[in-house]
Amino acid sequence: MSHPLITLTTDFGEQAPYAAAMKGVILSLNPEVRIVDLTHCIPPHDVRHAAFFLNACVPYFPPDTIHLVVVDPGVGTKRALLLVDCGAARLLVPDNGCWTLLGDKGLAPTVRRLEEQHFWRTPTSATFHGRDILAPVAARLSLGQLAETFGALTNNWVQLNFPAPQRASNGWTGEVLFADQFGNLITNIPSDVRHGTPDILRVGKRRLRKGFRSVRTYGDAEPGSVIILGSSTDLLEVAVVQGNAAVKFGAGIGSPVGVYWLKPKLCAAESHMHL
Amino acid sequence: MSHPLITLTTDFGEQAPYAAAMKGVILSLNPEVRIVDLTHCIPPHDVRHAAFFLNACVPYFPPDTIHLVVVDPGVGTKRALLLVDCGAARLLVPDNGCWTLLGDKGLAPTVRRLEEQHFWRTPTSATFHGRDILAPVAARLSLGQLAETFGALTNNWVQLNFPAPQRASNGWTGEVLFADQFGNLITNIPSDVRHGTPDILRVGKRRLRKGFRSVRTYGDAEPGSVIILGSSTDLLEVAVVQGNAAVKFGAGIGSPVGVYWLKPKLCAAESHMHL
Amino acid sequence: MSHPLITLTTDFGEQAPYAAAMKGVILSLNPEVRIVDLTHCIPPHDVRHAAFFLNACVPYFPPDTIHLVVVDPGVGTKRALLLVDCGAARLLVPDNGCWTLLGDKGLAPTVRRLEEQHFWRTPTSATFHGRDILAPVAARLSLGQLAETFGALTNNWVQLNFPAPQRASNGWTGEVLFADQFGNLITNIPSDVRHGTPDILRVGKRRLRKGFRSVRTYGDAEPGSVIILGSSTDLLEVAVVQGNAAVKFGAGIGSPVGVYWLKPKLCAAESHMHL
Numbered sequence: 145m146s147h148p149l150i151t152l153t154t155d156f157g158e159q160a161p162y163a164a165a166m167k168g169v170i171l172s173l174n175p176e177v178r179i180v181d182l183t184h185c186i187p188p189h190d191v192r193h194a195a196f197f198l199n200a201c202v203p204y205f206p207p208d209t210i211h212l213v214v215v216d217p218g219v220g221t222k223r224a225l226l227l228v229d230c231g232a233a234r235l236l237v238p239d240n241g242c243w244t245l246l247g248d249k250g251l252a253p254t255v256r257r258l259e260e261q262h263f264w265r266t267p268t269s270a271t272f273h274g275r276d277i278l279a280p281v282a283a284r285l286s287l288g289q290l291a292e293t294f295g296a297l298t299n300n301w302v303q304l305n306f307p308a309p310q311r312a313s314n315g316w317t318g319e320v321l322f323a324d325q326f327g328n329l330i331t332n333i334p335s336d337v338r339h340g341t342p343d344i345l346r347v348g349k350r351r352l353r354k355g356f357r358s359v360r361t362y363g364d365a366e367p368g369s370v371i372i373l374g375s376s377t378d379l380l381e382v383a384v385v386q387g388n389a390a391v392k393f394g395a396g397i398g399s400p401v402g403v404y405w406l407k408p409k410l411c412a413a414e415s416h417m418h419l
Numbered sequence: 420m421s422h423p424l425i426t427l428t429t430d431f432g433e434q435a436p437y438a439a440a441m442k443g444v445i446l447s448l449n450p451e452v453r454i455v456d457l458t459h460c461i462p463p464h465d466v467r468h469a470a471f472f473l474n475a476c477v478p479y480f481p482p483d484t485i486h487l488v489v490v491d492p493g494v495g496t497k498r499a500l501l502l503v504d505c506g507a508a509r510l511l512v513p514d515n516g517c518w519t520l521l522g523d524k525g526l527a528p529t530v531r532r533l534e535e536q537h538f539w540r541t542p543t544s545a546t547f548h549g550r551d552i553l554a555p556v557a558a559r560l561s562l563g564q565l566a567e568t569f570g571a572l573t574n575n576w577v578q579l580n581f582p583a584p585q586r587a588s589n590g591w592t593g594e595v596l597f598a599d600q601f602g603n604l605i606t607n608i609p610s611d612v613r614h615g616t617p618d619i620l621r622v623g624k625r626r627l628r629k630g631f632r633s634v635r636t637y638g639d640a641e642p643g644s645v646i647i648l649g650s651s652t653d654l655l656e657v658a659v660v661q662g663n664a665a666v667k668f669g670a671g672i673g674s675p676v677g678v679y680w681l682k683p684k685l686c687a688a689e690s691h692m693h694l
Numbered sequence: 695m696s697h698p699l700i701t702l703t704t705d706f707g708e709q710a711p712y713a714a715a716m717k718g719v720i721l722s723l724n725p726e727v728r729i730v731d732l733t734h735c736i737p738p739h740d741v742r743h744a745a746f747f748l749n750a751c752v753p754y755f756p757p758d759t760i761h762l763v764v765v766d767p768g769v770g771t772k773r774a775l776l777l778v779d780c781g782a783a784r785l786l787v788p789d790n791g792c793w794t795l796l797g798d799k800g801l802a803p804t805v806r807r808l809e810e811q812h813f814w815r816t817p818t819s820a821t822f823h824g825r826d827i828l829a830p831v832a833a834r835l836s837l838g839q840l841a842e843t844f845g846a847l848t849n850n851w852v853q854l855n856f857p858a859p860q861r862a863s864n865g866w867t868g869e870v871l872f873a874d875q876f877g878n879l880i881t882n883i884p885s886d887v888r889h890g891t892p893d894i895l896r897v898g899k900r901r902l903r904k905g906f907r908s909v910r911t912y913g914d915a916e917p918g919s920v921i922i923l924g925s926s927t928d929l930l931e932v933a934v935v936q937g938n939a940a941v942k943f944g945a946g947i948g949s950p951v952g953v954y955w956l957k958p959k960l961c962a963a964e965s966h967m968h969l
Binding site: 155156157158159160161162163164165166167168169171172175178179181188189217218219220221223269270271272275276 | 424426428433453455456457458459460461462468471472473474475476477478479480481484597599600601635636637638639648649650651656661
């Protein structure tokens, strides 16, 4: 049997000792567990970034993996800490909606509040629950301790409000969910709308009537071209071939994006009206 | 029995192949060992940052863990390389004081100089002892080879001089030990002095008479507030709620910090006079 | 027997979920495999940086390690994906030359094109072959599946053209291959040319006639000194002691470097004429 897996996702950065301290706590309780770093570079306190991040990687892991997430601007306040089982994954998270997108799928999640303090490190700091609460609970879960011993079920948790893309008479309006290392802008608009190439592309304050193309992949257009394509998460993505769309358009998370057709009746997105 | 653990802490950054080369050397000698990255982003040559970092995470690891540290501005000179056993941890370090804060605790450490060259890679470069000396020694230690085979005991090693906080008639003066990803300033002043809320807070060149609060955790004050609180390492911390104190005060490692009371006889830090 | 090793080298950065998604795919197929991060911070699309990086670390790993590399500006185009066995390592790479320097050594490499699509994730995205093709193939290789099942042999692959250093009548001219975290400039000139200390050092647009020294290691000269020394990869390196040569000279990858002697007949590099 393989050793259990605990993944770590934090906004601690690479210069602070906080993630390392959590690894020490986990390995002291369960020396056999395998720790997998997902990232420690979520932008500070950016719960929406964390939600996008987790949604794009957690579903690929074995379902018994324990995902520990510390993006926690509310640490030490009355915000709860949760143990979530959403079928495809187990998560230990602050109750701030960072797992919202994962919970949208399939079965209703089972959610518990971490309340049983005798499993926590003592004294329990008010500013580092990752080390003092989430790490020891993750280690004990990985040792096979039952979920119900950590706290009672709850039906009440924070959900992030991710704005849905809007269907207009002549196209779609949405926003940037994520900008990656390459400056590619991943939007909340479904990727298949691009198959009938739109006539107008809006990104941030800019509007392009010509000068962009709908392609299958980056290499399908000349360097420097503005392209729209389907992201690896099946969303509409705006990119600049071998360039940086985030810089070119001055756009980032939350920037408005739209695709429009001059003749509405040809709008390829028609089929989405019945989604 | 669990496989042994070797942790890595370096200032190599993420773009250079140096940390990866060390992992290869270790895994070639002991394919079973488990390597845990603590960080590769200690600021270049910043031994004091490394000392703070190690002190805040090494104590949480299982005591038989081997901690390999390469923050080594003196590489290739006559500075020694040390194998340290300080009871709670084994360290392989350049002799530059990076483990000073760990050595302050508990039992006197056992320190050896790495001298037995037949355990090193050959040829041994003058500029990369992490790969050529520390990595093979760490791997052999993890295979159970005895510490005494690597070199003789020494009683002589470099210690960093961390300035102690100063007790003044009306408060405490100290300095910033560490600024984290969030801009929180962790000082060398003990955290419990804040319980009798001070009247004056000095950070860098700024002095606040009002406009700051002593709180339990970040969420206890309004966004934008200047707060003082106890860090997760039990030191006085200056923060800006959902903001960045390092930026606000133009402060960083070494910046002066002070907390003062207008009426000295009410000074809550009185109890520290007998520390 | 030890569990197999898969290393990851990408240009995904630390904020995007792409590397984490690949880890999930690998661990879902082979929960026993051990994943080792080499880096996720190759500069975006910088295949030459990747080639230097891999050459400086891959040779230190056990030869049965599987090295998965995603620096892939041509993703989704007709560029092939390769499974390379170069004796000292197995690599899964886009066919863009990123493994060129490793292939230069020893035996002729065995190279296959990944063509057997039933081992890939479906649907297979056009923009993330790391997750959908390379990760599942790496996992299956680590489970012992034979290389020949993934695709046919090829004798045709992209090779990066790394310019050789040029021997001049009075010295050597080359260029910067890599600039590390410390601003050290590693060139393509062999390190032993420096033993007869050159009279003139050229870096980028600057030419130094005095004011630099040839040393064994960084600590052999005063802080602020310009030095030349042998890198840990046996190449000529230009550094500033406790400073940053890349900043001082405004130099980076590709910048010209030269070392020259005023009296050619004393040129210590003579011995290289017969290399």
